[in-house]
Amino acid sequence: MRLNTGGESLSRQEIRNARFPGLFNESLKELATDSFFRAQIGRNIRGGRSRTGMADVEYVLRFFALLNLEERHEKSLPIAMDRFMAENQHASLSDTGALNKRFLRALRACEAIWGEQAFQLYRPNLGWRFIGTPLVYDAQMLACDLLPEFVLEESIKHRNLVIQEMVKIGGEYRFSGLARAASPHYIKEFSRAIKEMLEEIATR
Incomplete structure (x- = not known):
């Protein structure tokens, strides 16, 4: 398929939007x-x-692509996102609805647990800050997706403690560059630390 860009470079998500039209794309x-x-x-x-090349939509897609990343042993998240779009271009209404429900469950959990601090890291003398990459979003969303309801419910009850522990986790990790922060391995590692923290708080 040939894309008429009018002389402007398209982002990868804008290209996916053009290449894979359909119900799943609209749901993103x-x-x-x-x-x-x-x-x-x-x-x-x-x-x-318009200025971010559908970066917001790509954030949604990242969640779905990361869910299946380990099964396929993919090392490139952009390639995994391309593959997920291709495989789900003609997804049924029920399948698309199930994916939407899974995304919203994780998102609502992040909202209830972290609130305005969701998807941010705490930095001394600066407070809570967005770090300009999807890393914290990826890790928190994946952790919430993998946890059962009772752990999420307990985490919400003890959200102040969770936020305190999130400060510690953020301080323990050193983000040495965008490439490392965006690697699937690092995302999974950071998500595992958050998941284990929530499980520990829920069982106290």
């Missing part, structure tokens, strides 16, 4: 309109959809 854009998602992610990527 709909999920990206969630008010909490827009408030938090918009502060991280800075700017509207």
Whole structure:
């Protein structure tokens, strides 16, 4: 398929949007309109959809691609996102609905647990800050997706303690560059630390 870009370079997500039209693609854009998602992610990527190359929609897709990354042993997240779009281009209404429900479950958990601090790291003398990459978003969303309801419920009850522990976790990790922070291995490692922290708090 040939894309008429009018002389402007398209982002990878804009290309996916053109290559893989369909119900799943539309659902990604709909999920990206969630008010909490827009408030938090918009502060991280800075700017509207037209200026960010559909970066908000790509954040939604990242969640789904990361879920299946380990099964396929993919090392490249962009390639995994391309593959997921291709495989789900013609997904049924029920399958698309199930994916949407899974995304929203994780998102609502992040909202209830971290609130305005969701998808941010704490930095001494600076407070809570977005770090300009999807790393914290990826890790918190994946952790919440993998946890059972009772752990999420206990985490919400003890959200102040969770936020305190998140400060410690953020201090223990050193983010040496965008490439490392964006690697699937590092995302999974960081997500595992958050998941184990929530499980520990829930069983106290």
